[in-house]
Amino acid sequence: MPTPSRPIRPIRLYGNPISGHVHRVRLFLTLLDLPFEEIEIDFASGEHKRPEFVAISPFGQLPVIEDGAVTLADSNAILVYLALTYDTSRRWLPADVRTQAEVQRWFSVAAGPLAYGAASARVTALFKRPDNPQARQTAAAVFEVMERHLAAREWLATPQATIADLSMYTYTAHAPEGGVALEPWPHLQAWLRRVEALPGFVGMVRSPLPGQPA
Secondary structure, X not given: OOOOOOOOXXXXXXXXXXXXXXXXXXXXXXXXXXXXXXXXXXXXXXXXXXXXXXXXXXXXXXXXXXXXXXXXXXXHHHHHHHHHHHOOOOOOOOOOHHHHHHHHHXXXXXXXXHHHHHHHHHHHHHOOOOOOHHHHHHHHHHHHHHHHHHOOOOOOOOOOOOHXXXXXHHHHHOHHHHOXXXXXXXXXXXXXXXXXXXXXXXXXXXXXXXXXXX
């Protein structure tokens, strides 16, 4: 059966505007020019932990997509699904094994050190939780590795943008919202600008920097 280039009906994206995990998926849907509709899930009321939502996202996490008969949670898994289902050019997830392994390596960073570092520091600041200096230190360590990696290349996994870049972009770009400055890493900042220059790029809503009024 040939791979479809467009969904039969708009893809449903369950998410929240301030979630970086959700933004990864929203960004990729937009870059692929796929029709989708967003259903906002309210963090504050705990809607993501209610039985009806846990029925489609067993860990009670965002995002989730519904694409016809397919219901899928986890942002990185969704990126892979969308790439393999709708990117007939295989630009975003090339078929060769080495590239797929490189993409997976950055997925692991996104789900590990980036999540426990920049993403965690941002959550701490946004929701006024007790200070977490370890998260900022973890973020700085990740960014230092990325800075060295990007000194000799434009993209993380291949000579062109892939879903590895989308997975790493949002929480890196929004790290200052968690008190992690980006000025020490010029190659990292140049990479962020390259992502933002992709045709169809859409950003995530900016939250106040620490110490600024909401």
